[in-house]
Amino acid sequence: MNRKPRPQHRPCQQLDQLSDWRQRLFTRRQLLIAAAAGSLAAVFPQASVATAGSTKKLDPWPLIDAVQQQLFPNEDHAPGAREINALGYLKFVVSDTTLAPEDREFITRGAAWLEDMAQQMYKKSFLALSNTDQEKVLQRIAASEAGENWLSTLLLYIVEALLTDPVYGGNTQQRGWTWLQHVPGFPRPPLDKTFPRLLS
Amino acid sequence: MKDFDVCIIGSGAGGGPVALTLAEAGYSVVVLEKGPWFSEQDFYKDELACCRRSVYTPDLRDEQHVIEDATDNGGWDATPTSESGWDFWNGNCVGGSSNFMSGFFHRLKPVDFHQLSEFGPIAGANRVDWPISYQQLAPYYDKVERVVGVSGKYVPHKNIEPRSGDFPYPPTAEHAVSGWIDQACKKLGYHSLRVPRAILSTPEGNRRSCEYSGYCGSYGCSSGAKGSSRAALLDRAVATGHCEIRPHSKVTRLLSDAKGKISRVEYIDTRTDKNATQKKYLDARIYVVACQAIETSRLLLSSTGPAFANGLANNHGQVGKNLLFSAGGSGSGDFNYAGLSDEKLNALKQVGPFVNRALDDWYTINDAALGKGRLKGGIVEFLFSHPNPTGKANGLKWSDDKLRWGKPFKRKLEEWFTTDRTLKFEAFNDWLPTDDCYVSLDNSVKDRWGSAVARVRIGYHPHDLQIGRYLVDKGEQVLKQMGAVRVDSSASGSPPANLVAGGCRFGNDPGTSVLDSDCRAHEVENLFVTDGSFMPTGGSVPYTWTIYANAFRVADIIKAG
Numbered sequence: 001m002n003r004k005p006r007p008q009h010r011p012c013q014q015l016d017q018l019s020d021w022r023q024r025l026f027t028r029r030q031l032l033i034a035a036a037a038g039s040l041a042a043v044f045p046q047a048s049v050a051t052a053g054s055t056k057k058l059d060p061w062p063l064i065d066a067v068q069q070q071l072f073p074n075e076d077h078a079p080g081a082r083e084i085n086a087l088g089y090l091k092f093v094v095s096d097t098t099l100a101p102e103d104r105e106f107i108t109r110g111a112a113w114l115e116d117m118a119q120q121m122y123k124k125s126f127l128a129l130s131n132t133d134q135e136k137v138l139q140r141i142a143a144s145e146a147g148e149n150w151l152s153t154l155l156l157y158i159v160e161a162l163l164t165d166p167v168y169g170g171n172t173q174q175r176g177w178t179w180l181q182h183v184p185g186f187p188r189p190p191l192d193k194t195f196p197r198l199l200s
Numbered sequence: 201m202k203d204f205d206v207c208i209i210g211s212g213a214g215g216g217p218v219a220l221t222l223a224e225a226g227y228s229v230v231v232l233e234k235g236p237w238f239s240e241q242d243f244y245k246d247e248l249a250c251c252r253r254s255v256y257t258p259d260l261r262d263e264q265h266v267i268e269d270a271t272d273n274g275g276w277d278a279t280p281t282s283e284s285g286w287d288f289w290n291g292n293c294v295g296g297s298s299n300f301m302s303g304f305f306h307r308l309k310p311v312d313f314h315q316l317s318e319f320g321p322i323a324g325a326n327r328v329d330w331p332i333s334y335q336q337l338a339p340y341y342d343k344v345e346r347v348v349g350v351s352g353k354y355v356p357h358k359n360i361e362p363r364s365g366d367f368p369y370p371p372t373a374e375h376a377v378s379g380w381i382d383q384a385c386k387k388l389g390y391h392s393l394r395v396p397r398a399i400l401s402t403p404e405g406n407r408r409s410c411e412y413s414g415y416c417g418s419y420g421c422s423s424g425a426k427g428s429s430r431a432a433l434l435d436r437a438v439a440t441g442h443c444e445i446r447p448h449s450k451v452t453r454l455l456s457d458a459k460g461k462i463s464r465v466e467y468i469d470t471r472t473d474k475n476a477t478q479k480k481y482l483d484a485r486i487y488v489v490a491c492q493a494i495e496t497s498r499l500l501l502s503s504t505g506p507a508f509a510n511g512l513a514n515n516h517g518q519v520g521k522n523l524l525f526s527a528g529g530s531g532s533g534d535f536n537y538a539g540l541s542d543e544k545l546n547a548l549k550q551v552g553p554f555v556n557r558a559l560d561d562w563y564t565i566n567d568a569a570l571g572k573g574r575l576k577g578g579i580v581e582f583l584f585s586h587p588n589p590t591g592k593a594n595g596l597k598w599s600d601d602k603l604r605w606g607k608p609f610k611r612k613l614e615e616w617f618t619t620d621r622t623l624k625f626e627a628f629n630d631w632l633p634t635d636d637c638y639v640s641l642d643n644s645v646k647d648r649w650g651s652a653v654a655r656v657r658i659g660y661h662p663h664d665l666q667i668g669r670y671l672v673d674k675g676e677q678v679l680k681q682m683g684a685v686r687v688d689s690s691a692s693g694s695p696p697a698n699l700v701a702g703g704c705r706f707g708n709d710p711g712t713s714v715l716d717s718d719c720r721a722h723e724v725e726n727l728f729v730t731d732g733s734f735m736p737t738g739g740s741v742p743y744t745w746t747i748y749a750n751a752f753r754v755a756d757i758i759k760a761g
Contacts, residue, residue, distance in 0.1 A: 070605075071605040071606060071609075072605070072606070072609070072610070073606060073610075075610070078610055078614070098253055098254065098259065138605075142603055151603055151605065152597065155594070155597045155603070155605060156597075159590055159594045159597070160590050160594075162593065163247070163589040163590045164246075164247055164248050164590055165246055165247075168248060179614075180589070180593075180613060180617035181617060181618050182589050182617060183414070183551045184245065185245025185413040185415025186411075186413045186415075187245065187413075187422050188244060188245060188246070189245070189249065193241075193242060193244055194246070194248075194249070195246065195248050198238070198242060199255060
């Protein structure tokens, strides 16, 4: 794994993002090289060239929606990905200009690879698989570094949708805060003071 | 006729005191700040803005550092921070990183001003005495309490530094856990110290008092209570009518003449000039540089001139050398909710009031267990984790080195968020100055405007780890005595990027220091440096109070002319 141990002592600052960063870097670099060579299979080694070549026609969002529900399922006492609008939140993330273009590509192209893997394993779309089989596809993906990084990235943004301020589109009706008994700070950001507005 | 009497580059804790003092004295002052000018109306308790997107700091693709850390075989490995993600920026906006500090404030102690005489040399460390004493700085520590606003209560204490009278503001509200710390320390025979805060407990002028939202360290302050350079000093400096602040103004060079005097400053408007094609210039009688230690050294090194082939004020090769960080180690322990009385549970869960507790029993250590006579030690500071729930939750997706998701991940989240509360401590001991910790210019990596970025070597002295270990062991004892579980700690030589000083140390010998005792450059008569760069040794506490105090001291020197 390309995951360097993070520095342990850094008072007054947060490092939680760092390990993710270092880790994603490697995959993003591979992606850029692969994009230059026109081959998705080079990034996601087990993908068949046929499916990889047709990724542009594939709508990634229904697939990502299904993966999010698998990664963060709904339960009676605890919200799932849909209950916190994780998909809508992720669409906001990829539309944000502060996100590096290669990160955006990585998120959407990963869906094509997932679909390819489902076809290879079950001759069916990921969307048509049972929970159990979807989980098996995710396990298979997670066994490769690129796949683990893709799932890790989706989990990062699910967690952001769970615990950041609802003004950003996730955490619907503060369900994330309520479930985890988290007390938010105040004053909370109004719509005209969200971070893209502060940057403009 | 010069454009201004004084040009200050950087608006943080080093720049603000000079701007206010000289503007009040009627000097015409301009402050050039690279970042934007936010106010209380822009600061909300927004984890994405404060901590997960580059809002108050540059995008690392545009502006970065190159960090050299030690390899296992004795070499150095250089990594650009755009690749590592290890961000060394700390708040590029009016007021600088003081906007985002936690504000637990400590003075240096008298012993910090003459460490070499007091403790002797250490092989491999460039330990020196300061050219000034605690007594010379003490009135300015007092001034910071009044002008920036420090809330606290004077309690006689065995190691307390000499001070006059009580604090001008009563202590901030304190968390119940502070009392638990006191009880545990009493049983252990330690002397818990009531830590002052640079946060207003009562309103002052246009600043409201603290509203105890609990989202403080790393967040901008919405009430104005936090003693940032912006809220406490610059807003007032501007109100005098003698101080102009120019945000979005990135200084690229200080131009100097054949006699070695600065003639003018070159800067660019970062909003309109993406390619540095429309450089701007202004001149002043006196130039004050305060860009935080790393960037101050970078600016001087970048500012070559007819009298300075190797950078401004650098004819003795001292600029950038002896960089310091405030570090040592850290630890934590958890207090389980299960089994607590309702009263104690509610007290523990409370969010908002401050912990305000530290231990300085080992500021100097005389312990046969370390076997070396009397040693310089440090402090142990107790605090709750900064409120960054997203960051915390994201870390929980890893189970050892394997990704976890689905219901197992959700159970882990429930466990972390709803079954206990973590109390942390941080140990601060001296970061010994060495030849392996310094700033230079990178040969290949440039910023967005084509200037060489700072390359920072971050080596540490092994002695630091030994002292750090000693201190975190004491912190662990306190947490265990308090009944915490899962108590853990580590000493570390990894530098906290937000607590940095040195690089232009002051001293009496131009051969071994950049600045004289007034913080005027030995080699440049119209240049002063007033951020933490001046510190030749760091002391065993975070630097901010000392930076503020010294900047007020230098401002008085400039005023006296």
